[in-house]
Amino acid sequence: MPDLIRIFSExxxxxxxALFLWASAASAGLLFTLRExxxxxxxxxxxxxxxxxxxxKAHRRAGNLKEDLD
Known part of the structure; x- marks a missing residue:
């Protein structure tokens, strides 16, 4: 990475x-957000x-209780 920065600065x-780093960070943020x-x-x-x-289960249990009461 330092070599890449040196080449760009020369x-x-x-x-x-800066645009590449911003786009990389934005893409990483998007991937993280989509994963979450x-x-x-x-x-x-x-x-x-x-x-x-x-x-x-509650509906079945209520139906059984109703039958027992009848």
């Missing part, structure tokens, strides 16, 4: 180097699946 392309968003989506799907399972 040629006077510091603006290009994907993980949050999986956690939400797991939560909804468990909630659905709980509701199914």
């Amino acid at each position: 040629r006077g392309d510091l603006a290009h180097l 968003l994907s993980a949050a989506s999986r956690r939400f799907d797991d939560f909804v699946r468990e909630l659905q399972r709980f509701n199914r």
Whole structure:
């Protein structure tokens, strides 16, 4: 990396180097954000699946209690 900076500084392309570093950082930030968003989506799907399972069990249990009372 120091060689790359030296080459750019000798040629006077510091603006290009700064733009490259900014674009690299922005891309890394985007990848990190997408990875976290994907993980949050999986956690939400797991939560909804468990909630659905709980509701199914509770509905069955309520139906059994209703039959016992009749």
